[in-house]
Amino acid sequence: MVVSDNEQFRVALRGEAILTHPRWNKGTAFTRKERKALGLTGRLPDRVNSLDEQCDRAYDQYLSRDAPLRKNTFLQSMRDQNWVLYYSLISRHLREMIPIIYTPTEAEAISNYSHLFRRSEGLYLTFSHQDSMEEDFLEQTRGRHIDLVVCSDAEAILGIGDQGVGGIGISTAKAAIYTLLAGMDPSKTLSVTLDVGTDNKDLLNDRLYVGWPHNRVRGEEYDKFLDKFVQLVRKYHPHSLLHFEDFGVSNAERLLDIYRDQHAVFNDDVQGTGAVTLACVMSAAGVTKSTLADQRIVIYGAGTAGLGIARQLRDGMVTLDDLPREEANKRFYLLDRFGLIKDSLGPDKIREDLREFVRADAEWEDVPTNVRGEIGLLEVVRKLRPTVLIGCSTQAGAFTEEVVKEMAKGTERPIILPLSNPSRLHEVTPQQANDWTNGKALLATGSPFPPCKMPNGKDYVIAECNNALIYPGLGFGAMLAQSRTLTDTMIIAGTRRLASLAPALKDPDDALLPDFGDAPEVNFEVAIAVAEQAIEEGSAGVDWKKEEVRDKVRERQWKPIYGEYVYDPQGDS
Numbered sequence: 319m320v321v322s323d324n325e326q327f328r329v330a331l332r333g334e335a336i337l338t339h340p341r342w343n344k345g346t347a348f349t350r351k352e353r354k355a356l357g358l359t360g361r362l363p364d365r366v367n368s369l370d371e372q373c374d375r376a377y378d379q380y381l382s383r384d385a386p387l388r389k390n391t392f393l394q395s396m397r398d399q400n401w402v403l404y405y406s407l408i409s410r411h412l413r414e415m416i417p418i419i420y421t422p423t424e425a426e427a428i429s430n431y432s433h434l435f436r437r438s439e440g441l442y443l444t445f446s447h448q449d450s451m452e453e454d455f456l457e458q459t460r461g462r463h464i465d466l467v468v469c470s471d472a473e474a475i476l477g478i479g480d481q482g483v484g485g486i487g488i489s490t491a492k493a494a495i496y497t498l499l500a501g502m503d504p505s506k507t508l509s510v511t512l513d514v515g516t517d518n519k520d521l522l523n524d525r526l527y528v529g530w531p532h533n534r535v536r537g538e539e540y541d542k543f544l545d546k547f548v549q550l551v552r553k554y555h556p557h558s559l560l561h562f563e564d565f566g567v568s569n570a571e572r573l574l575d576i577y578r579d580q581h582a583v584f585n586d587d588v589q590g591t592g593a594v595t596l597a598c599v600m601s602a603a604g605v606t607k608s609t610l611a612d613q614r615i616v617i618y619g620a621g622t623a624g625l626g627i628a629r630q631l632r633d634g635m636v637t638l639d640d641l642p643r644e645e646a647n648k649r650f651y652l653l654d655r656f657g658l659i660k661d662s663l664g665p666d667k668i669r670e671d672l673r674e675f676v677r678a679d680a681e682w683e684d685v686p687t688n689v690r691g692e693i694g695l696l697e698v699v700r701k702l703r704p705t706v707l708i709g710c711s712t713q714a715g716a717f718t719e720e721v722v723k724e725m726a727k728g729t730e731r732p733i734i735l736p737l738s739n740p741s742r743l744h745e746v747t748p749q750q751a752n753d754w755t756n757g758k759a760l761l762a763t764g765s766p767f768p769p770c771k772m773p774n775g776k777d778y779v780i781a782e783c784n785n786a787l788i789y790p791g792l793g794f795g796a797m798l799a800q801s802r803t804l805t806d807t808m809i810i811a812g813t814r815r816l817a818s819l820a821p822a823l824k825d826p827d828d829a830l831l832p833d834f835g836d837a838p839e840v841n842f843e844v845a846i847a848v849a850e851q852a853i854e855e856g857s858a859g860v861d862w863k864k865e866e867v868r869d870k871v872r873e874r875q876w877k878p879i880y881g882e883y884v885y886d887p888q889g890d891s
């Protein structure tokens with residue numbers, strides 16, 4: 319459904335039913351004719367408002383809330399009431415409001431989920447009710463056309479760990495970002511929490527916790543539960559995109575591998591983060607006039623995001639710089655809680671999926687270790703003098719002054735990307751990294767940060783290297799092209815398009831990635847690149863010509879505009 323001005327809808331709802339339906343509700347914007355036809359004249363105050371007037375009023379109400387969390391709950395309740403107003407208001411204040419409905423504030427909302435709970439916001443599939451999963455699923459989706467399913471089991475939410483049933487908050491936030499930044503029709507999205515319990519003791523001990531009060535289910539039982547859900551999505555919505563968000567490290571990559579050939583699946587933390595970081599490093603390499611293959615890359619935190627980034631950067635070197643895969647793997651040095659990932663750590667400490675990035679001990683014989691034989695970040699940086707340092711460890715302050723200064727000794731423009739969310743968990747603040755390198759560092763962060771003051775007094779704009787700059791376009795492009803899978807080459811095509819839009823390409827002192835205020839245009843371009851690539855490689859289910867793609871994508875974007883309603887008992891509801 320693409321809404322344009324004056325588009326007419328036949329709706330089967332009247333009275334209270336239409337006023338309480340967020341897809342159809344217009345509040346004071348119902349026209350006099352509609353009020354009469356839909357039984358609303360006595361249910362609304364006299365004055366008919368335009369959408370502009372409604373946005374002005376809503377913005378004043380928003381501003382009257384001081385704390386970010388209060389602003390978040392205000393917007394949340396607006397979404398429950400009126401989608402057009404919600405998306406229209408946020409689109410008008412995108413830079414200001416994205417941090418409120420997404421990282422960092424959404425993390426706070428999720429961690430308080432049970433205390434803030436007001437009403438259902440998606441599909442809650444609970445392990446203990448798995449016998450009725452199909453029934454529960456159909457109850458919400460029967461007769462609906464679903465293009466996008468966003469699901470989370472909430473084991474690793476936005477850097478704040480296991481949040482149990484509160485994971486519904488990340489599914490709804492990510493789905494809302496698809497609508498805001500790519501134009502996904504919200505009536506065709508489904509947000510799901512897979513409540514398989516939680517190991518978060520605070521939640522389990524909280525008498526107000528609204529999720530299933532049970533330890534997290536793992537192993538075969540978990541896999542069966544997940545499979546049952548994925549097969550329902552495949553059966554009833556075979557052309558949908560299934561987006562996985564914030565799964566734990568033992569499941570994220572594994573589930574992607576299991577299902578990637580069966581359905582169009584996408585893991586945002588692995589693939590979305592990998593893609594935006596590749597674009598960011600391409601942009602920084604443009605500033606330093608080097609290639610991807612020239613980089614020596616240290617990744618601190620080898621979890622879901624860390625591994626996803628390593629693989630995507632590696633694939634970038636292979637595809638864009640023609641480097642053999644083995645050669646490309648050697649450009650990476652991954653560290654986790656046991657320090658540098660090297661052979662002698664053994665299988666207990668090295669996950670199988672990290673295998674191709676394990677370093678040989680022989681390379682490090684001359685480097686001091688701690689009492690447990692581990693090699694820390696400072697030692698790695700001292701020996702290697704990396705050109706790129708990426709943080710996805712959730713360890714605030716891990717990039718110390720010593721580490722950053724040591725890095726700066728070996729490279730003219732150190733590329734430093736503290737990507738952990740929320741803001742309080744960043745490995746280094748941009749201003750610190752900037753000060754410690756005399757303004758030489760090329761920086762981007764995972765959550766929004768204000769510009770840094772450079773030694774020359776100018777501002778250096780800090781790019782937000784967050785997967786939201788690319789995943790909506792990747793998913794929307796794949797969905798529109800009706801691609802059976804979201805291939806690695808489609809992701810690379812979207813990434814290259816994003817990198818081509820980096821402000822630093824035109825001015826090396828400018829941000830490494832486009833501003834979030836421009837994220838809708840950026841994701842539009844990404845969606846086009848992805849759909850074009852799907853068509854070119856034959857994975858698309860549509861028979862568009864490449865030159866038609868731009869117009870097709872534009873035509874299919876949902877816009878927050880009110881249509882005109884006509885009452886029809888056989889119409890939509």
Ligand SMILES: NC(=O)C1=CN([C@@H]2O[C@H](COP(=O)(O)OP(=O)(O)OC[C@H]3O[C@@H](n4cnc5c(N)ncnc54)[C@H](O)[C@@H]3O)[C@@H](O)[C@H]2O)C=CC1
Nearest residue numbers: 476477567619620621622623654655711738739764784785
């Ligand atoms: N900017 C972006 O777009 C994204 C940012 N992130 C952020 O990245 C961070 C990590 O997320 P995930 O990879 O999903 O979590 P994860 O839990 O899978 O990975 C974190 C890793 O850091 C390691 N770690 C913990 N303490 C450490 C220490 N002292 N030294 C070195 N490593 C240590 C853990 O062992 C784990 O392997 C989170 O803050 C998350 O919000 C994640 C996805 C996207």
Ligand SMILES: CC(=O)C(=O)O
Nearest residue numbers: 475476477587739785
């Ligand atoms: C941005 C995101 O996906 C995360 O922090 O998990």
Ligand SMILES: [Mg+2]
Nearest residue numbers: 476563564587
């Ligand atoms: Mg995530």
